[in-house]
Amino acid sequence: xxxxxxxxxxxxxxxxxxxxxxxxxxxxxxxxxxxxxxxxxxxxxxxxxxxxxxxxxxxxxxxxxxxxxxxxxxxxxxxxxxxxxxxxxxxxxxxxxxxxxxxxxxxxxxxxxxxxxxxxxxxxxxxxxxxxxxxxxxxxxxxxxxxxxxxxxxxxxxxxxxxxxxxxxxxxxxxxxxxxxxxxxxxxxxxxxxxxxxxxxxxxxxxxxxxxxxxxxxxxxxxxxxxxxxxxxxxxxxxxxxxxxxxxxxxxxxxxxxxxxxxxxxxxxxxxxxxxxxxxxxxxxxxxxxxxxxxxxxxxxxxxxxxxxxxxxxxxxxxxxxxxxxxxxxxxxxxxxxxxxxxxxxxxxxxxxxxxxxxxxxxxxxxxxxxxxxxxxxxxxxxxxxxxxxxxxxxxxxxxxxxxxxxxxxxxxxxxxxxxxxxxxxxxxxxxxxxxxxxxxxxxxxxxxxxxxxxxxxxxxxxxxxx
Numbered sequence: 429x430x431x432x433x434x435x436x437x438x439x440x441x442x443x444x445x446x447x448x449x450x451x452x453x454x455x456x457x458x459x460x461x462x463x464x465x466x467x468x469x470x471x472x473x474x475x476x477x478x479x480x481x482x483x484x485x486x487x488x489x490x491x492x493x494x495x496x497x498x499x500x501x502x503x504x505x506x507x508x509x510x511x512x513x514x515x516x517x518x519x520x521x522x523x524x525x526x527x528x529x530x531x532x533x534x535x536x537x538x539x540x541x542x543x544x545x546x547x548x549x550x551x552x553x554x555x556x557x558x559x560x561x562x563x564x565x566x567x568x569x570x571x572x573x574x575x576x577x578x579x580x581x582x583x584x585x586x587x588x589x590x591x592x593x594x595x596x597x598x599x600x601x602x603x604x605x606x607x608x609x610x611x612x613x614x615x616x617x618x619x620x621x622x623x624x625x626x627x628x629x630x631x632x633x634x635x636x637x638x639x640x641x642x643x644x645x646x647x648x649x650x651x652x653x654x655x656x657x658x659x660x661x662x663x664x665x666x667x668x669x670x671x672x673x674x675x676x677x678x679x680x681x682x683x684x685x686x687x688x689x690x691x692x693x694x695x696x697x698x699x700x701x702x703x704x705x706x707x708x709x710x711x712x713x714x715x716x717x718x719x720x721x722x723x724x725x726x727x728x729x730x731x732x733x734x735x736x737x738x739x740x741x742x743x744x745x746x747x748x749x750x751x752x753x754x755x756x757x758x759x760x761x762x763x764x765x766x767x768x769x770x771x772x773x774x775x776x777x778x779x780x781x782x783x784x785x786x787x788x789x790x791x792x793x794x795x796x797x798x799x800x801x802x803x804x805x806x807x808x809x810x811x812x813x814x815x816x817x818x819x820x821x822x823x824x825x826x827x828x829x830x831x832x833x834x835x836x837x838x839x840x841x842x843x844x845x846x847x848x849x850x851x852x853x854x855x856x857x858x859x860x861x862x863x864x865x866x867x868x869x870x871x872x873x874x875x876x877x878x879x880x881x882x883x884x885x886x887x888x889x890x891x892x893x894x895x
Contacts, residue, residue, distance in 0.1 A: 431460065431467060433476065443478055447486035452495055455506060463546065464506040466496065470680040487717035489617070492642070497853055507853075527806035530876035535676065535817050536866035537734055538793040546782060547737060550773050562768045569756050569764065570884065571598030575640040575771045579744055582778050587708050587730065588716040590723040591745050597745040597752070597759060598766040602706040602731040603629050607637070607762070609727035610667065612747070612755045613700045614639050621659055623651050625857075627676045627704065628848040630669055639666075643851035648811060650675055650682040660697040667700040670720055674707035676877040677849050677861035679813050679821045691721035701726040709735040710794065710815050724748050732774055734817065735787040735849040741767075742774040791815040804877040808884055817865050823858045823882055831888050832860060839883060841876040 436450035436459075454460045466472070466847040469483045475753070476483070487504050490496045498504045531802035546688040566573055570577075583596070599605040606629070614620055614877060616638040622630060634641040638762040650672055659665070668691070672682040682690065694701050702719045703726055719728040723808035731743040747755050759765070777783040794815045801812070803820055823832060829845040836843050844861045862880075867873045 431472075437476075444482050444485035444489060446477065447478075448489040448495075451486070451490050455495060460506050462506050463747050465502075466504045466506070468503065492500070497754050528840055529837070530841045530872050531866040532836075532862045532864070532876065532880075533844045534866050535734070535863055536738060537714050537728075537736070537790055537817065538797070538865045539737060539868060540793075543737055543786075547740075547773075550776055550782075554769075554772060554776065558769075558772065562772045565768045566765065568773055569753070569760050570596065571766055571771060575768070575775045578775050578795070579771075580688055582783075583728075583730075583744060583746060586713075586784075587705065588720045589705075589730075590720055591746050591749070595746055595749060595752065595761050597747065597755060598771050599743040599745050599759065600763055601733060601741040601743040601768050602704065602729050603633075603729070603743075604741075604763065604766075605729035605743045606630065606669070606702060606704060607633055608745055608755055608758050609702045609729060609747070610639070610669070611637055611758050612727070612751060614666050619663055620667050620669060621656070621663070621665045621849060622669040622682075623671065623675055624854075625678055625846060625849045626669070626851055627671065630704075631848075631851065641851055646675070646678065646680055648678075648680055649686045650680040651690060653686070656690060657693045657696075658695065660699060667703065668694060668700060669702045670718065671704040671707070673705060673711055673715060674813055674818075676707075677818060677844070677846065679811055679816045679818055679823050681715075681813055684716070684855055687716070687718055687721065691718055693721060694718075694725060699725070702747060702877065703728045705730040706734055707817070710791060710817065711813070712791070712815075719746065727751075732777075732783065735790045736777070736783060740770065740774065742770055794865065797870070800870075800874060801862070801864060801877055804881050805880070805884075817863055819862050819864070821862055823860065826887050827858075827884070828888075829856060829858060829860055832883070835883060835889065836880060839879050843880075 429566055433447065433450040433454060436453040437446050439447065451460065463728055466487070469480050469487065471481045473480045479571060487496065487498065491498060494619065495507060496504050561572060570576060573593065575598060576596045579598065580596050582592040595609065599608060599624065608861045610620070610633065614637065617640065620634065621642055622642050623646045625646065631641065640658065645652050646661050651670055672687060701718060701722055705717055705728055708717070708730055717728055719726040725748060727748065728746040729743065732740050794817065798812055798814055798816065805821065809822040810819045823829060833843055833845055846857045846859055850856060864873065867876070
């Protein structure tokens with residue numbers, strides 16, 4: 429095809445960088461759309477009056493920026509896993525007031541009226557005895573000292589995360605913590621490894637920060653150590669982002685032996701690790717984080733969102749000793765400091781064991797829902813942890829994931845395909861992710877799962893067209 433990058437070119441800097449930036453701007457303005465094939469190197473070189481080598485370097489830089497992907501024998505294409513598709517996925521998670529749809533598509537803990545009551549009671553208590561500094565604070569950037577001290581004790585004693593209060597940063601949820609950790613050690617254009625299927629938020633973050641994301645093979649226990657070792661040797665990544673506990677969307681969880689093996693690989697290569705441990709409290713006590721094995725290399729991130737309330741955006745970032753002074757400027761630039769009132773509520777729940785009770789209750793409720801799903805979907809292959817938010821369901825041969833997603837919505841439920849979680853353009857698994865926590869009414873959940881089980885046993889409607 430013929431494209432005109434001239435309106436987007438700037439005179440400053442090397443020509444190959446100017447072309448890569450022009451591609452980025454053309455994509456941002458909608459002049460180049462996802463799935464578009466770019467011209468061959470020689471043709472674009474002739475159009476722009478530059479050398480073929482310059483265009484080759486420009487395409488390589490654009491690939492590092494996550495804008496394009498080269499396919500052997502097929503050319504260079506605008507990335508199909510684009511912000512527009514992801515934005516549509518995220519918009520689909522908006523709560524629908526008085527909706528008849530049962531939401532099986534969003535990662536959400538089970539929330540009951542008792543959660544709301546505890547929240548209101550704690551706020552009422554804080555209103556009577558709130559510390560003045562909670563209202564007036566704008567320093568320290570990492571969070572109020574008494575809140576970091578309590579959080580640090582909890583992180584060390586309950587989750588096994590090494591470090592002290594001086595190594596903790598209070599942040600606005602796990603997503604914010606991941607952004608802070610990655611931006612501390614990863615620069616624009618750097619390569620980062622993660623699981624072949626990973627949380628869609630990390631994929632969005634790679635585009636926002638401009639780093640290159642590559643997937644590593646996984647199995648039912650998470651990332652495969654031998655595949656990780658090979659990728660580290662061949663690609664020399666700047667960092668590795670892993671979710672060792674209940675990987676989204678598959679639910680894969682590393683046992684202690686797998687964690688030991690992964691830690692040995694990372695230690696051997698001396699590569700930074702960002703550990704997303706947001707689901708840690710959904711597992712019974714006993715698993716130790718990768719951070720405990722790699723205290724000098726690992727940034728550990730967790731939050732209270734998945735076990736308490738989604739609106740309780742209390743995130744905790746633990747940084748390796750000596751890295752805090754690199755992280756704090758990024759904290760200041762993105763939010764100045766996390767909201768002290770949120771962490772005062774969290775501090776109260778850590779102190780009086782409310783959080784421990786909520787975590788135990790959440791595991792029990794999710795276990796009940798997993799047993800229900802197992803009974804209703806028992807005729808079909810799926811993987812799930814006993815107290816996980818999700819299950820990862822294999823589809824019968826007759827169904828394509830997009831077809832089932834469309835038909836399920838017509839039957840009154842929303843589900844998620846693998847597409848938002850795919851790091852690279854490879855064939856999508858014939859699976860869907862079912863989230864069991866968002867629907868508060870157990871009877872409605874049972875009805876939806878029963879309809880889904882019946883749907884799986886049927887053939888897709890004839891002439892089904894997916895747009």
